[in-house]
Amino acid sequence: MKEVVLPELAEGVNEATVSFWHIEEGDVVKEGQDLVEMATDKAVFNVPSPAAGVLIEALVHEGDVVKVGEILAKIKIGE
Known part of the structure; x- marks a missing residue:
């Protein structure tokens, strides 16, 4: 299992808003494939996906405000 987390952002930016998901739960993803679009001010x-596998759970939804380091999704590796 691999967790997808919101990475470090620009200096002074601690959170981002989920714009939309490029994929849905159950979709097969490739390493580096864009998973979710995020927006800051x-x-x-x-x-991007940190690994190849299947997106088994999206933990945040469109419009959610997410802090740096927070888990966005879980990927089952090796599918």
């Missing part, structure tokens, strides 16, 4: 960016 300064930028919009995608969070």
